[in-house]
Amino acid sequence: MAEALSARGISQRFGDRTVLDGVDLEVTPGRVVGLLGPNGAGKTTLMRILFGVVAPDAGTVAWGGRPASEDDRRSWGYMPQERGLYREMRVHDLLTWIARLHGLDRSTGAARSTDLLDRLGLGDRGGDKVQDLSGGMAQRVQLAAAMVHQPEVLVLDEPFAGLDPVAVRFLSEVVTDHVRAGRVLLFSSHQLELVEDLCESITLLHRGRVVLQGDLRRLKAESPDRYLRVDVDVADGWLAEGTGEVAARDASGSRIRLAPGVDAAGVLDVVRRQAPVTDFAVEAPSLAELFLDAAGEDADVLAEAEA
Template identity: 45%
Template sequence: MTGELVVDGLHKRYGDLVALRDMTFHVSPGEIFGFVGSNGAGKSTTMRIILGVLAADSGEVRLGATPIDFDGRRRIGYMPEERGLYPKMKVGDQLAFLARLHGMDNATAADAVARWTQRLGVAERVDDNVGDLSLGNQQRVQLAAALIHDPAVLVLDEPFSGLDPVAVDVMSDVLKEKAAEGIPVIFSSHQLELVQRLCDRVGIIARGEMKALGRVDELRSRGGVTLEVSGPSADSRWADGLPGVTAATYGESVTELRIDPAVADDQAILAAALRTGPVHRFATSTPTLTELFREVVSA
């Protein structure tokens, strides 16, 4: 079972609380999809419905054209936000047990344990109880548990929580490797700089609804580009009425313009600025994903 992960029209209600409303998106093979939102926005609910832990009131989850059933869910690698490991069980024994639950024989499970504990930097801890590990190493073991059966889809809820920068790099590399193998990867995270750097596409969810969805660069530029011009006098309001300038904030020595790149002519804007006096700085910037997130959620 391989193909695109499709979340199609999920609705979920708890009494008067609408947890999800028409939640729809897809994750293509080989794509890393960032699923972001405030606490309580509906991210974990969506992921649990994908896993079959929760049932949607309506809508469905498919892999390709096939609705995901019990057997299909065994091909999903899932990493929950809350650590789901047995604290008094040894790391190696636990991973081998989980691999056998997914249908592996003892020898194949042992090979998978050795491979993933080595890859994730916890090979020397295989004989330690999970509860004796640091939180960061527990997180590495939790990822190994999601990967142990060579899943066809990866669904990870806050996988980078509690990791040091080296461990973040290791986990990022693993996710990119799995995507390069053609596996759809979806993960949630509050570390938006990491999402911006790692993901192909992003969905921003608020109050159970998808509020923004698309490629990271497309989302960042959808509200226009900011142009900072240092030098012209604010009193002249020199940028008013220029084509493509959608907003202007005049400071004492710096003017910030919001421009539509498809319409605005930066050379014409520069010429207008120079007519008022010397220009010391003329630079564009695109909103970060963090700034976009604040804008979407507050709206």
């Protein structure tokens, strides 16, 4: 079982702009931890501080209860938001070379490269040059490059950005396998709805500050808000004042934010008197809704968070 990675009181300014303001972060082994928030929230800066690329104005980074050293950081795996692969190299050769940079012998590095490419659905592309891969495939190779030495700590900056659903599934499975092995994993994302089912623990940043943090299930359970989802388009006049309001409408139906203490079954009966309902559920707030409540922002911020 790996040790925990933590940051305490991290603050960072660039000129007159405060990027991080007293941020705490705890990444424990065996849990999928998400560093979340809109673009510009400070996620990438915090990750660079974890790796020593940027020295913070204040705060400390610890690994296993002691200050993180350069040797510690060199052993970790990092997938940066700005992708960087040698485009002229063949995929398998590139991964084997990176493994050797981390101290593995050639045969072990080659075996791990083959295994990772198979797991990421690229087993037949090892002989291709990186420049001949699609964007999504190259992104999976970038992940393999961060994992080929089997690091105890794996940090992924926006790993799901721009990927199709198949690639997202592949990456999610690899993330889950890393955590199940008892290792440490932290990933950042601004796509709250996309990563909601993957996260177990979250640190949610907004404008450089932590606005929400902890076990996601607990945060949802502690929220006073509850929603009724129905597969019909609920008109504004259907609901009596004080019972609930339509929070969202889409192609699958409507999502009603229930007033505190209101019986969801009673609201459902009201809707069913107006239109036939074949699918419904009472739900806790989504991660995006928790963010809006914690940040105290309007729908424009939600649109930015989900962009």
